[in-house]
Amino acid sequence: MKPTIRDVARLAKVSITTVSRVMNNPELVAPDKRESVLTAIEKLKYQPNALARGLIHKRTQTLGVLIPDISNVFMAELIRGMEDAARENLFNLIICNTDIDKERMISYLQVLNEKQVDGIVFVSEPVYPDYYEVFKRYDIPLVLAATHSLEYEIPSVMINNEQAGYDAVEYLIRQGHEKIGIISGSSIEPISSIPRTQGFMRGLRSYGLKADFEKCVEYGGYLFQDGYEAMSRLIKKFPDLTAVFAVADEMALGAISYLQENGIRVPDEISVMGFDNTRLATMTWPKLTTVAQPIYEMGYRALNKLIDLIEYGTVDELRTYLPHEIIERESVRRRV
C-alpha cells in the first residue's frame, strides 16, 4: 500500500493539515514541525495522490492529444515537440490515435473528459461541424496543431499551405521546369492537400504556364506506396513532365522509387520535390529537396498555446502561421 498523508501525520505526530501545509505552504509551519514532517515524508517515501489533489483543484496537469496516427514520421516528430513543451510546464500527455475514425475520436474525447484533462490538442484533421459540436459540449480548452478552422474561433498553429504550394512550383519553375506534375493527398482534404494543390496551380498560372488540372494532378494517401502508384499514373498521362511535386516526403520517396525502378534517373531526367522535411528527406539517395515545415516547433508552439489558454483563458494570437522554407538538396535538377 502506498503511504497516505495520514501515515505521514501519524509518524510526525501532527495533523494532516500540517503535513499538507509543509507540502504546499511550508512557510506557514514552525521549523521544528516542518522538520519532523519532512523526515517522515522521506522515511515513508510519501508522494501525494494526484487524484485527490486533482479532485480539489480541478486540475490534473494532464493534456489529451487526438492525433491520426503516431507511427507516422511527421506525427511522431510533432508529438515530440508537444511532449517537450508539456514537460517544461509540468504537464503530461495522453496520446490517442484516432485513425481518422469519427467514432473512435468521439469515444476518446469522452474518456479524456472523464479523466478531467486540462486541455486538448487536436491534430491535423479538419474541424468538421459535428466535431465542433462535441468539442463545444465538453468545453475543455482546445488548440489545433497542423490544422486550423476558419469557421470557428479555435486557436491553431500551422503553416500557410497554399503559399507553400506556390513556393514549391515557383522553385521548380526557376530551376527551368515547365512541365510539372503534382502528387497531392486527398482531393477532399481541405487543410493541407487542397491548399497546396491550389497554390501549385496558382504558381503555374502566375508564371504563364499551362495549368491543366486534369493532366498534372494525381492523388495519393500520403504514404510511400501511394506516392509510388500515383507516380505511375501521373507519368502515363503526362509523359513529358520533367518535375514532380509530392505533398509529403514519404510520397516523394515513393515517386522516386517508382522512377528509379523504371530506369528513370532522378533528378537528371525527372526532378522530385517533397514536403515536410521529415527526417526521411535526408535518408535517401538522392537526398530530397523539400518544403520544410517546422514540425517540432509546430507541436511545441501548439502546446504552449494550449497552456496559455488554460492559464489565462486567452491566447495572444488566435491563428498562428509559422514560416515554411525550401530546403535544396539533390532530388531537383538545379539550373546551371
Place this chain on the structure above:
Amino acid sequence: MKPTIRDVARLAKVSITTVSRVMNNPELVAPDKRESVLTAIEKLKYQPNALARGLIHKRTQTLGVLIPDISNVFMAELIRGMEDAARENLFNLIICNTDIDKERMISYLQVLNEKQVDGIVFVSEPVYPDYYEVFKRYDIPLVLAATHSLEYEIPSVMINNEQAGYDAVEYLIRQGHEKIGIISGSSIEPISSIPRTQGFMRGLRSYGLKADFEKCVEYGGYLFQDGYEAMSRLIKKFPDLTAVFAVADEMALGAISYLQENGIRVPDEISVMGFDNTRLATMTWPKLTTVAQPIYEMGYRALNKLIDLIEYGTVDELRTYLPHEIIERESVRRRV
C-alpha cells in the same frame, strides 16, 4: 461547470446513490427510476469524474510508458502496438520521453506514481540496479518491452538478439560473402547492440571465417548519420569487405548513402543488411534486406502482459522472446 452526480440526482429526484447504481448496477434499480435517471443523464450530458472514481477504486485505467524517444521510427511503431492493445482494454497511455536521461526518467516515474497509473512499460533500456531500486520502491506493475532483465524477475517481451545477429551473418555467408563487416550500436549497450554483435561473431566463427573483431566492427548511435560515418570508418580499415550488417535500418540507410555517394554500387559491389524492418526498409532504393523484428506486436504483447499483471497479479510467461525473420529485398546481392 461540468455536471456532477448531484445535479443528475436533483433533476431525476432521486438520491445520488441511485444515480450511481444506474451507472454501475442498473439491475438493482426499479425501471421507472432508472428511466428518469437515464434521461437526466442524457439531458445534462453527465459523465462521471474519473478522478473520484479512481480515488475509490484505486484504479485509473491509465498506464505509463517510459520510452527513450518517440520520434524514432522504431519507437513510434512500438507505441502504436501498445496504444492499440491499451485501447482494446480500455486503458490510456501517458507517454514519457526519457531521452535515456536518468534524472528525467526518475522524475517521470515520480509523476506517474503520483498520478496513480495502474502499470508501467519500460522500453528498450537496460534495467540498471539503481533503476530497479526505484521501480521496486513504487511497486507498480512493470513490464519491459524491447528489453529484458536476466538479473531481476520482470516480465518482458523482446526478440533473441544474439540469435538474430547470428542469423544475419549466416544469411550473408550463404549468399557467398566471406568478408563481412558490422555496424553496431553502442559498444556498451547490453540489450541489443552487444548481443547482436556477439551473434554476428559467433556466426563468422561457426562458418570457419576469420572473426577479427578489431577489423570488422564499427560503432554508431543507431541514426542515419551514425551509419554514414561508421561506414566511412569501416571501409577504411576493411577495404575489401563485400557485405555489411548494420544493427538498425536507419544506420543501414546511412551506410548505403555513404557508399552510393562514393560511387560504390549497392548491392553489386557491397551488400548492406539492416535490422528492424521499420517502414524505412521499403522506402529506399535499393529496398533493404533486413532482420525483421515484430515491432508492433512487441508493443502489443508487452501491453497485454502488463494488463495480465494488473488483473491477475501474474503473467503466463515471464520472458517472452518473439521470433525474428529475415526479409529478403534488394540490398544484398543474392547468390546466383
Place this chain on the structure above:
DNA sequence: CTGAAAGCGCTTACAG
C-alpha cells in the same frame, strides 16, 4: 502556528 471540520465527486456497505 495548529488542528477539526467541511468538501472535491464519487462508491459501497448498511439499515430499512
Place this chain on the structure above:
DNA sequence: CTGAAAGCGCTTACAG
C-alpha cells in the same frame, strides 16, 4: 428497491 452515511486522499477556510 432506496437513501443516509462513511470514506477514498487530499486542501482550505475557520476558529483558536
